[in-house]
Amino acid sequence: MLSLCQQQKIDFHVNNDQHNLILGGNLQREIRTILGEDFPKYKKQLRLNNIMFLEQLSSPNGKFLSTWKTIGRKTFTAGLARTPKWFKELQRHVLEDHNTRRLQQNYFTDSPSHFKGTEITFPNPQNSAKEFVSIWNPLLFRSSLGRIRMKNAENNTCVIEHWIVDEIASITASPVIKLCTGCDIHHPDFSTIETKATVHNLYCANLYHLSNATVISNSRPVLDKR
Numbered sequence: 001m002l003s004l005c006q007q008q009k010i011d012f013h014v015n016n017d018q019h020n021l022i023l024g025g026n027l028q029r030e031i032r033t034i035l036g037e038d039f040p041k042y043k044k045q046l047r048l049n050n051i052m053f054l055e056q057l058s059s060p061n062g063k064f065l066s067t068w069k070t071i072g073r074k075t076f077t078a079g080l081a082r083t084p085k086w087f088k089e090l091q092r093h094v095l096e097d098h099n100t101r102r103l104q105q106n107y108f109t110d111s112p113s114h115f116k117g118t119e120i121t122f123p124n125p126q127n128s129a130k131e132f133v134s135i136w137n138p139l140l141f142r143s144s145l146g147r148i149r150m151k152n153a154e155n156n157t158c159v160i161e162h163w164i165v166d167e168i169a170s171i172t173a174s175p176v177i178k179l180c181t182g183c184d185i186h187h188p189d190f191s192t193i194e195t196k197a198t199v200h201n202l203y204c205a206n207l208y209h210l211s212n213a214t215v216i217s218n219s220r221p222v223l224d225k226r
Contacts, residue, residue: 029054042086050076062109074117125153133213162204180204
């Protein structure tokens with residue numbers, strides 16, 4: 001059949017939305033294997049969401065199971081709002097701790113070379129949105145969290161106010177961040193920034209290249225009322 005199509009110069013074009021993109025790939029951690037006899041009941045739902053392997057559902061370090069809210073935002077899922085029954089069943093099989101969502105050790109997955117279907121977005125230099133972002137910090141030699149307070153599209157830079165994880169208020173599924181009240185990251189030149197309405201005092205901020213920042217999606221300030 002394929003040879004005949006080639007001879008007749010017949011091409012097939014499939015809409016990108018119809019592609020079954022499977023990200024992951026360890027047969028020992030196939031959802032089919034984990035669910036066992038229950039798999040046939042959920043086969044259609046799993047196919048609809050392009051899910052085949054546990055690697056697709058685990059955290060980037062491979063040691064925790066993501067919440068369905070997080071999985072629902074992946075590019076390969078159908079975006080179901082309600083937690084499906086097969087996922088609840090899967091949790092009973094693979095979780096060691098339901099509070100932290102830590103996987104049993106035999107279900108740990110390797111660190112991926114991709115983002116497991118998570119859509120990566122970047123700040124728009126042409127607007128004044130004050131996005132929460134993650135950015136590589138050369139002073140710390142690791143990434144840090146922060147909130148953009150000012151953008152300069154002409155030189156592709158931005159002033160980012162440093163935020164840190166609140167270890168007391170945070171839980172695995174809903175991390176909470178709070179303003180840093182001052183650390184080695186801070187540069188005194190950015191202690192204040194002026195807008196048309198007012199002057200803002202910043203406790204811990206510095207200047208960064210805007211192109212190095214990635215937006216933390218579905219975030220909102222819960223402590224900062226400014």
